[in-house]
Amino acid sequence: MVAAPADGEDRATEAALRPKDLDGFIGQERVREQLDLVLRAARQRSATADHVLLSGAPGLGKTTLAMIIAAEMEAPLRITSGPAIQHPGELAAVLASLTGGEVLFLDEIHRMSRPAEEMLYLAMEDFRVDIVVGTGLEATAMSLELPPFTLVGATTRAGLLVPPLRDRFGFTAHMEFYEPAELERVIHRSARLLGVEIEPAGATEIAGRSRGTPRISNRLLRRVRDYAQVTADGVVTREIAAAALGVYEVDCRGLDRLDRAVLNALLKLFGGGPVGLATLAVAVGEERDTVEEVAEPFLVREGLLARTPRGRVATPAAWAHLGLAPPPEPSWVAPPGPHRNGDSDRRARPEGTPNGPPP
Numbered sequence: 131m132v133a134a135p136a137d138g139e140d141r142a143t144e145a146a147l148r149p150k151d152l153d154g155f156i157g158q159e160r161v162r163e164q165l166d167l168v169l170r171a172a173r174q175r176s177a178t179a180d181h182v183l184l185s186g187a188p189g190l191g192k193t194t195l196a197m198i199i200a201a202e203m204e205a206p207l208r209i210t211s212g213p214a215i216q217h218p219g220e221l222a223a224v225l226a227s228l229t230g231g232e233v234l235f236l237d238e239i240h241r242m243s244r245p246a247e248e249m250l251y252l253a254m255e256d257f258r259v260d261i262v263v264g265t266g267l268e269a270t271a272m273s274l275e276l277p278p279f280t281l282v283g284a285t286t287r288a289g290l291l292v293p294p295l296r297d298r299f300g301f302t303a304h305m306e307f308y309e310p311a312e313l314e315r316v317i318h319r320s321a322r323l324l325g326v327e328i329e330p331a332g333a334t335e336i337a338g339r340s341r342g343t344p345r346i347s348n349r350l351l352r353r354v355r356d357y358a359q360v361t362a363d364g365v366v367t368r369e370i371a372a373a374a375l376g377v378y379e380v381d382c383r384g385l386d387r388l389d390r391a392v393l394n395a396l397l398k399l400f401g402g403g404p405v406g407l408a409t410l411a412v413a414v415g416e417e418r419d420t421v422e423e424v425a426e427p428f429l430v431r432e433g434l435l436a437r438t439p440r441g442r443v444a445t446p447a448a449w450a451h452l453g454l455a456p457p458p459e460p461s462w463v464a465p466p467g468p469h470r471n472g473d474s475d476r477r478a479r480p481e482g483t484p485n486g487p488p489p
C-alpha cells in the first residue's frame with residue numbers, strides 16, 4: 131500500500147531523505163514558526179524545551195520533526211511508541227534511563243496503556259515517577275527523580291488523548307496535509323538527494339497524486355525513478371511519471387488501490403451508504419484502523435466520502451470519480467431512519483460527526 135511506512139531499501143532511503151533542521155523542513159509554516167520560537171527561547175535560557183505534541187495523519191513529518199527538535203536542541207533522541215509501552219514498568223525503565231535534556235519521542239502515544247499514561251503525567255510535570263518495588267507484603271513505593279527531558283508525543287488521533295495528558299504538553303501542533311506546490315518542493319529536494327533528473331512537469335504530476343503527504347511523494351518518486359531507469363533514459367518527465375504511476379495503480383487524483391476499494395465497496399455493495407466503518411473494513415479485507423486512519427482522511431478531504439452519525443456515505447463526487455451513476459435518491463440526503471445493511475458496530479456507538487472523526 132502506498133501510504134504504509136517503507137521497508138528495506140525504501141526505509142533506508144526514507145531516513146536519508148529526512149530534513150535535518152527546521153530550515154530544511156518544507157511547508158507547515160505556522161508549526162515551524164511556532165516551534166522555532168519554542169526551541170530558540172529554550173536554547174537562550176539554556177533550558178530543556180517544553181513537551182511537544184504533534185498530531186496529524188501518517189507520513190506528514192511528525193517523526194522528522196521530533197528528530198529536528200533533538201538536533202536543534204543538540205540533545206540525544208530516544209524513540210519508543212505507545213504500543214511498546216503497555217506496562218508502567220516499561221515506561222519507568224525508559225524514563226529512568228534518560229539523560230538530562232534528552233528528547234523522548236513517543237510515537238502513537240494514544241495507544242499507551244492507561245496506567246502507563248498516568249505515570250507519564252507525573253513524569254512530564256514533576257520529572258518524577260512513583261514505582262512499586264517488590265510484591266505483596268514486601269512491596270514498597272519509591273519515588274524516582276528524573277532529569278529534565280522533553281517529551282515529543284505523536285498521534286494520528288489527538289481526540290483519543292485524555293485531557294490530563296493533552297494539557298501537560300506546553301506546545302501542541304496539528305500537522306496539515308501539504309499543498310501540491312509544497313510537495314513539488316519536497317520532490318525536487320528528494321530527487322536532488324537521490325541523483326534523479328526530474329523535469330518540473332514530472333514533479334507536478336507526482337505531487338498531484340501524493341495525497342498531500344510527503345512520504346507518499348517520496349515513495350512515488352522512487353517508483354517513478356525505477357520506471358524511468360528501466361524503460362527510458364532515467365529522466366522523469368510528465369509522461370514518464372504518469373505512465374509509471376498508472377503501472378502502480380495510483381490514479382490521477384492520487385487514489386490508490388485501498389482508496390478505490392473503499393469507494394467501490396461503499397458505492398457498489400452499500401449503494402453509497404450509510405454504512406458502518408467496521409462493515410466497510412471487512413468488505414475491503416482491511417483492518418478498521420487502516421481504513422479509518424489511512425484511506426478515510428484523504429477521501430474525506432477530497433470530498434469523496436463523508437462521516438455522518440449514521441455511518442460512512444459517498445458524495446456525488448465519489449460516484450463521478452468512479453464513473454458510476456448515483457441512485458436517483460442519494461442515501462446521503464436521506465432522512466434519519468432505520469439502518470440498512472445491519473451493522474452491529476453502528477448501533478453500538480455513533481460513527482462520528484460530519485466534521486470530525488468518531489469518538
Ligand SMILES: Nc1ncnc2c1ncn2[C@@H]1O[C@H](COP(=O)(O)OP(=O)(O)OP(=O)(O)O)[C@@H](O)[C@H]1O
Pocket residue numbers: 135143144145147148149154155156157158187188189190191192193194195237286316344345346348
Ligand atoms: N516537511 C517535510 N519536508 C520534507 N520532507 C518531509 C517533510 N515531512 C515529511 N517528509 C518526508 O516524509 C517521510 C515521512 O515523514 P515522517 O516519518 O516524519 O512522518 P510521520 O508523520 O512521522 O509518519 P508516521 O505517523 O507514519 O510515523 C520522511 O522520510 C521525510 O523525508
